[in-house]
Every structure is written in structure tokens, then in C-alpha cells.
Amino acid sequence: MKVSRFLLSTMKEVPADAEIISHKLMLRAGMIRKLAAGLYTWLPLGLRVLHKVENIIRDEMDKSGALEVFMPAVQPAELWQESGRWDQYGPELLRLKDRHDREFCFGPTHEEIITDLIRREIHSYKQLPANFYQIQTKFRDEIRPRFGIMRAREFLMKDAYSFHLTQGSLEETYNQMYETYSRIFKRLGLNFRAVLADTGNIGGSRSHEFHVLADSGEDAIAYSTTGDYAANVELAPAVPPTAPRGQPSQSMAAVNTPDQHTIEEVSRFLKVTPAQCVKTLIVKGNEGLVALVIRGDHTLNAVKATKLPEISQPFTFASPEEVRRVTGCEIGSLGPVGLTIPVKVDHSAAQLTDFVCGANKEGQHLVGVNWGREVPAPKQPVDIRNVEPGDPSPDGKGVLAIARGIEVGHIFQLGEKYSSAMSAKVQDEEGRMITLLMGCYGIGVSRIVAAAIEQNHDEFGIIWPQTIAPFTVALLPMNMYKSQRLLEAADKLYQRLLEAGVEVLWDDRKERPGVMFADMELIGIPHRFVMGEKGLDEGYVEYKGRWNKQAQNVPMEKAVEFILEKLRG
RNA sequence: CGGGGUGUAGCUCAGUCUGGUAGAGCGUUGCUUUCGGGAGGCAAAGGCCGGAGGUUCAAAUCCUCUCACCCCGACCA
Numbered sequence: 001m002k003v004s005r006f007l008l009s010t011m012k013e014v015p016a017d018a019e020i021i022s023h024k025l026m027l028r029a030g031m032i033r034k035l036a037a038g039l040y041t042w043l044p045l046g047l048r049v050l051h052k053v054e055n056i057i058r059d060e061m062d063k064s065g066a067l068e069v070f071m072p073a074v075q076p077a078e079l080w081q082e083s084g085r086w087d088q089y090g091p092e093l094l095r096l097k098d099r100h101d102r103e104f105c106f107g108p109t110h111e112e113i114i115t116d117l118i119r120r121e122i123h124s125y126k127q128l129p130a131n132f133y134q135i136q137t138k139f140r141d142e143i144r145p146r147f148g149i150m151r152a153r154e155f156l157m158k159d160a161y162s163f164h165l166t167q168g169s170l171e172e173t174y175n176q177m178y179e180t181y182s183r184i185f186k187r188l189g190l191n192f193r194a195v196l197a198d199t200g201n202i203g204g205s206r207s208h209e210f211h212v213l214a215d216s217g218e219d220a221i222a223y224s225t226t227g228d229y230a231a232n233v234e235l236a237p238a239v240p241p242t243a244p245r246g247q248p249s250q251s252m253a254a255v256n257t258p259d260q261h262t263i264e265e266v267s268r269f270l271k272v273t274p275a276q277c278v279k280t281l282i283v284k285g286n287e288g289l290v291a292l293v294i295r296g297d298h299t300l301n302a303v304k305a306t307k308l309p310e311i312s313q314p315f316t317f318a319s320p321e322e323v324r325r326v327t328g329c330e331i332g333s334l335g336p337v338g339l340t341i342p343v344k345v346d347h348s349a350a351q352l353t354d355f356v357c358g359a360n361k362e363g364q365h366l367v368g369v370n371w372g373r374e375v376p377a378p379k380q381p382v383d384i385r386n387v388e389p390g391d392p393s394p395d396g397k398g399v400l401a402i403a404r405g406i407e408v409g410h411i412f413q414l415g416e417k418y419s420s421a422m423s424a425k426v427q428d429e430e431g432r433m434i435t436l437l438m439g440c441y442g443i444g445v446s447r448i449v450a451a452a453i454e455q456n457h458d459e460f461g462i463i464w465p466q467t468i469a470p471f472t473v474a475l476l477p478m479n480m481y482k483s484q485r486l487l488e489a490a491d492k493l494y495q496r497l498l499e500a501g502v503e504v505l506w507d508d509r510k511e512r513p514g515v516m517f518a519d520m521e522l523i524g525i526p527h528r529f530v531m532g533e534k535g536l537d538e539g540y541v542e543y544k545g546r547w548n549k550q551a552q553n554v555p556m557e558k559a560v561e562f563i564l565e566k567l568r569g
Numbered sequence: 570c571g572g573g574g575u576g577u578a579g580c581u582c583a584g585u586c587u588g589g590u591a592g593a594g595c596g597u598u599g600c601u602u603u604c605g606g607g608a609g610g611c612a613a614a615g616g617c618c619g620g621a622g623g624u625u626c627a628a629a630u631c632c633u634c635u636c637a638c639c640c641c642g643a644c645c646a
Contacts, residue, residue: 011579011580012595012596012607013595014580014581015580016580017639036637036638037637091570143570266646279645281643294644301644302643331645331646332646333646334646513605514605515606515607517606518606519607530605532605542605
């Protein structure tokens with residue numbers, strides 16, 4: 001490709017609304033342009049990368065034996081009503097009506113569609129197991145689209161759905177997908193980690209997420225520093241303390257704590273550690289309000305809390321008015337002592353003796369509080385906090401550390417959730433109708449492009465992993481339009497590279513060298529040949545890898561072979 | 570959805586408080602130069618000041634309404 005025939009829309013300045021590095025670089029490199037909130041056009045440069053990602057995924061999925069299909073993006077409401085998700089999904093589901101006033105949605109995912117297809121097409125156990133995938137545009141009406149393509153509303157996703165007669169077969173395919181995903185992310189040149197995950201509103205049981213490790217990641221993942229354990233913090237269980245609760249040594253007393261509301265303020269004011277305090281959070285339950293008590297230095301895990309039978313879904317904090325009605329005081333002075341609503345206590349908080357808590361009176365806290373004395377001892381402490389770095393690993397090996405990750409893949413064992421709701425059944429060997437078991441496996445294709453940039457960039461721009469670079473080699477002749485023989489030499493090398501199947505981008509613009517260098521570095525082409533009159537005289541081209549500090553000279557006639565060698569290596 | 574903010578040239582932004590003929594830098598086009606790191610010079614094109622209504626002799630500027638976009642937001646108890 002010649003730059004003069006390409007749309008190279010690079011920018012020096014950064015559009016004001018880009019926050020994270022991948023968003024800035026994708027805009028500056030001319031990969032994407034925003035149309036509206038969460039909606040992006042892919043320019044030719046970006047699309048080349050997107051297609052590379054897509055093709056690697058397609059290749060590995062095909063190798064795994066999965067079959068590609070292509071389902072409609074727009075889906076009839078009936079199927080969603082049948083699965084029950086039409087009502088469950090909420091405002092994230094973009095709903096539409098056609099001219100006959102029939103209801104549709106723009107698919108955020110395709111469980112209903114594939115299940116409908118399979119129940120019509122597959123009738124015998126002999127056709128199982130089966131795994132179908134597609135690469136499709138999805139739409140989720142996110143509350144707050146941000147970070148460019150990273151959290152867009154419209155995005156490209158690879159989703160696969162497998163069907164099984166037995167749990168064993170489901171597990172086999174699940175494990176195979178786990179391996180396939182690992183190969184895909186490895187080929188994409190990403191530093192990633194598979195972690196245990198919550199199943200969210202897709203439903204089902206067992207689940208892993210694949211995260212690209214990056215500080216800008218929106219998810220926190222907990223992993224054992226010595227063992228194999230890794231899980232999304234949403235899910236990672238906090239190991240309950242094993243030691244029995246100690247004996248009280250203080251008597252309870254109320255102290256004045258004027259204008260001290262946060263744990264930090266109160267603990268500093270009273271000269272105790274946050275871990276010696278408890279915080280009381282009041283949330284909506286299925287029957288009135290419920291108080292949740294956790295240790296002052298811990299944070300609530302809403303995903304875990306929502307799984308308690310007493311807590312209503314979705315997880316919602318009580319409003320200040322509701323809190324006042326139930327406790328008679330403001331948020332900021334709450335405590336478990338004397339509460340009349342149900343109280344659920346985290347394991348670590350239940351372990352405390354002589355602790356500090358709000359007095360349920362404005363400007364007062366209680367010290368020397370003890371379970372089983374001023375407050376009923378929690379009969380069944382619960383796990384409702386986020387794990388912290390240094391907590392014991394749930395598998396008993398080592399302690400946990402926390403890293404940030406970008407979720408790029410998610411695999412689930414759905415079980416019968418959709419197949420039973422939509423009665424997708426086949427006959428087994430004995431002619432019995434068996435409800436299918438399902439697995440589902442997603443990859444955020446467009447998000448991967450952003451994630452790859454988060455992991456691979458420097459002050460000059462993007463540094464593409466070889467396998468997804470939009471072009472392999474940048475060919476930069478210096479002042480070519482002043483030298484006919486340089487132009488001819490550049491053209492010759494260009495043709496030779498093309499014939500060798502190398503994706504070369506020839507900067508044939510009448511630009512100054514600085515502009516060419518800056519552009520090619522910004523758009524992240526991994527290999528660069530620079531040609532000048534001097535090199536021509538002496539029979540070499542200058543080579544520099546995008547990640548190299550130093551350039552080197554390569555004999556002109558060896559240039560193609562040199563690149564091919566680099567690509568093999 | 571709640572709170573905050575921003576809409577002026579393709580991009581980044583001044584100008585708005587204090588009303589009086591629309592600005593800069595970058596980019597674009599043409600010419601020029603000593604042309605290996607976004608260089609210099611000359612010239613030019615390009616804006617209903619997000620939209621609608623109002624106040625005024627006069628509105629980018631003041632008022633009202635609207636639309637769009639951005640940021641923050643339940644782990645505070």
C-alpha cells in the first residue's frame with residue numbers, strides 16, 4: 001500500500017475527550033472516529049487491525065471444531081420473552097419496534113437465537129456435542145460508555161454456544177474453549193490471565209474470564225502470589241478467620257464524635273485503627289431494609305451481598321430518608337447496636353472484640369462494643385467483603401495480590417438455563433427427550449484492539465504485536481522526489497516485498513523525513529526500512545524495529561529475506 | 570438516573586464576567602527554502618459562535634428553553 005493512496009488521518013493534537021492511552025492513540029493514529037456516544041467508525045487503518053484480530057480468532061475457533069454461523073443483529077422480542085430476559089434485562093437492552101408495531105431488540109448477546117436455531121435443527125444425540133460461533137456487532141446501551149472502543153455501546157464480539165447431552169461433555173468443550181482462548185490471546189501477543197468469574201446476567205454456573213493485564217483495566221483481579229488461584233475480586237471468597245473471637249476486655253461507652261462520619265475520620269479522632277471499627281451499611285432487602293456490617297478497613301462486595309437471600313436485586317443502598325426512618329439518625333453515625341432490622345455481619349467484623357461503631361445518634365460513636373453482649377452475636381456470619389492484598393488465598397496456597405485487568409474473554413457453563421426455558425431437547429439412545437446442556441464463550445473483538453494498545457505503546461505511539469499490526473513494514477525513502485534513482489530503488493524494493501507477501505506501507509508522500517518517522521511510529525508499524533541516496537550508493541537500506549533503539553544497515557539485496565527472517569523469528 | 574462541566578475554523582483553544590463588524594496555534598491548499606526527526610518564509614481557503622425563542626439600536630457575549638458531548642457518582646455510614 002502506498003500512503004498516497006491510503007487514508008492516513010493522523011493527528012498531532014489529542015481530541016479533548018480521550019482519557020486513556022489506547023483511546024488517545026486510536027484517535028491520533030486515525031484508526032477510529034466517533035459518531036456519537038459509544039459509536040465509532042473504523043477507518044481503514046483500524047479496520048486492518050480489527051480484521052487481523054478477527055482472523056486469528058476465527059482460525060483458532062475453526063481449529064477447535066466450532067462451526068461459524070451468522071445470526072441477525074435484530075431479534076424478535078418473543079424469544080426474549082420466552083427466556084424471561086425481556087423483562088430482566090433492563091435499559092441496557094435497546095428495544096425497537098418495526099412498522100407493524102412488533103417488538104424487537106438489537107442483540108446484546110445471542111443465547112435465545114442460537115437456542116431457537118438448535119431446537120429446530122438438532123434432534124438427536126448423534127449430532128452432539130456441537131459448538132457454533134459467530135463474529136457479530138452487538139449493542140448494549142451502557143449507562144456510561146467511555147474509553148473509546150474499550151467500553152462502547154456498539155462493539156464487535158465473537159460469541160460461541162455449545163450444546164451437550166451430558167455434563168461431562170459440556171466440561172470437555174468448556175476446557176477445550178479454555179485452551180483455545182489461551183492460544184488465541186497468546187497469538188494476539190497479549191499478556192493475559194484466566195480468572196474465576198461471576199456469571200452476571202448471562203446466568204449459569206462455572207465461569208472463567210480472560211483478562212489482559214493493564215493498569216487502566218476496569219476490573220480488579222485477585223491472584224495467589226505462590227499458587228495458581230486467580231479470580232475476579234467480585235467473586236474471590238474471603239477466607240474466614242479461624243481463631244475464635246477473643247474475650248471482651250472493655251465496657252461499652254458512648255463518646256462524642258462531632259462531625260466525624262467516615263471510618264477514617266472516626267478512627268483518627270478516637271486514635272484507633274480502622275480495623276478496630278465496623279461500618280454499617282443499610283441496603284434494600286426483600287422485606288424492608290437490611291443492615292450489612294463489615295470491618296472498617298474493608299470494602300463491601302455488592303456482587304456477594306446480592307447473593308444473600310435477604311437482599312433485593314438489583315443491589316440498592318437505602319436512601320438517607322429510609323435510613324433516618326429506621327434508625328432515627330443520619331448516615332455517618334450508624335452502628336449495629338439496637339437496630340431493629342435484620343443485621344448481616346461479615347466474618348471479619350464478627351471476629352472483633354471491643355470494637356468501635358456508630359451510636360445511631362448524630363455525633364456519637366460507641367467504643368468497647370462486643371458481640372453477644374451489646375449486640376446479638378451473629379448466628380451465621382457471611383462473606384460480603386472484597387478480598388484485600390495479603391488475605392490468604394482461598395486455595396490455601398500463599399496470599400492474594402490484586403492486579404487490574406481488561407476483560408477480553410468470558411466462558412460460561414450455562415447448563416439448562418436457556419434450553420429448559422425454551423425447551424431445546426434431543427432424543428438419547430433410548431429415545432428419551434433430554435434437555436440440552438449449554439456452554440457459551442465470548443470474546444470482545446473490538447475491545448482487544450484497545451487492550452493491545454494499552455499493553456504495547458511508548459511515548460511515540462503504538463507498538464503493534466507482529467500478528468495484529470496493520471502493516472508489517474514501513475518503507476520510507478528520504479527525499480525521494482529529488483532523486484529519480486531513489487524513487488526507482490524504493491519502487492523496486494516495494495515490489496519485491498509485495499511479491500514476498502509482506503504487507504508493506506510505502507510512504508510515497510512528498511513529506512519531510514520527520515513527518516514520516518513520526519507518523520509510522522504513531523501508527524505502530526513493527527518494522528521500518530529507511531532508504532537514502534547514501535545507502536543506495538553503498539548498497540544498503542537502514543532497518544529499525546519499532547521497539548529497537550538503534551538502527552542497522554542491511555544489504556539491499558538481502559532486505560526481503562531479512563524481513564522474512566524477522567517474521568519467522 | 571443524580572451532580573458538575575463544555576459546545577466558537579478540520580483539531581486544540583482564546584474571546585463571554587464588562588454587548589459594539591470573528592481570533593490564535595496546529596492542520597489544509599499554492600509557492601518557496603540550505604529538506605534524516607512533526608523546520609522556516611510568503612500567500613490563501615475555511616466559522617449562522619450547537620439549535621430555538623427573547624431582551625436590546627446592537628448578542629458568541631445577557632435571559633429562557635432545548636439538543637449534543639464530556640467528567641464524577643452508591644465501598645460515606
